[in-house]
Amino acid sequence: MKLEQLRKSMKMVLKETRYQHVLGVEEVSVDLAVIHGCNPRKAAIAGILHDCAKSLSDEELLSECMKYSLPISEGERKSVYLLHAKVGAAYAKDKYGVEDDDILNAITYHTTGRQGMSLLEKIVFTADYIEPNRKPLPRIEEIRKAAYDYLDLAVYLILENTLDYLKSIGAFIDTRTNETYAYYKNII
Numbered sequence: 001m002k003l004e005q006l007r008k009s010m011k012m013v014l015k016e017t018r019y020q021h022v023l024g025v026e027e028v029s030v031d032l033a034v035i036h037g038c039n040p041r042k043a044a045i046a047g048i049l050h051d052c053a054k055s056l057s058d059e060e061l062l063s064e065c066m067k068y069s070l071p072i073s074e075g076e077r078k079s080v081y082l083l084h085a086k087v088g089a090a091y092a093k094d095k096y097g098v099e100d101d102d103i104l105n106a107i108t109y110h111t112t113g114r115q116g117m118s119l120l121e122k123i124v125f126t127a128d129y130i131e132p133n134r135k136p137l138p139r140i141e142e143i144r145k146a147a148y149d150y151l152d153l154a155v156y157l158i159l160e161n162t163l164d165y166l167k168s169i170g171a172f173i174d175t176r177t178n179e180t181y182a183y184y185k186n187i188i
């Protein structure tokens with residue numbers, strides 16, 4: 001499918017601020033792909049589609065998981081919005097014709113990350129956090145710099161920030177986020 005067509009589809013299904021975020025993630029994903037030697041077209045597709053299920057309500061996310069036979073983890077039961085990632089991957093395949101497993105995994109793991117992410121997965125995970133339309137976040141300049149020089153460090157810093165934030169508001173933390181954090185802490 002053409003990139004322009006995918007963008008048009010996202011403009012229709014997402015609210016305007018989310019659509020601007022998606023364009024930012026696409027742009028940063030392509031930049032990072034060029035810098036780190038990943039396929040820029042795959043990065044663009046994953047960036048455009050990563051939040052394609054973001055406008056669904058919790059009820060809709062749960063029913064789409066039933067429809068596509070997607071397993072729901074304990075963490076996802078508690079924080080249902082996390083499911084927009086795996087439902088997004090199911091939509092990417094079913095509605096937008098994406099067959100490439102690396103793109104589908106980049107969408108599936110863009111929220112929590114996972115241990116041993118592929119280059120494309122790390123790019124989309126990082127771009128989602130550093131794209132220019134995001135509200136200012138702590139240590140964002142340090143993370144942006146790391147994203148271009150040393151991607152694993154950027155992934156680590158993002159997870160550290162995310163965990164600090166979730167702890168500060170007393171939110172439930174998905175086990176996968178903790179596992180990803182431990183993994184990247186160990187390799188940097």
Ligand SMILES: [Fe+2]
Nearest residue numbers: 050051110111
């Ligand atoms: Fe997302």
Ligand SMILES: [Fe+2]
Nearest residue numbers: 021050051128
């Ligand atoms: Fe996003």
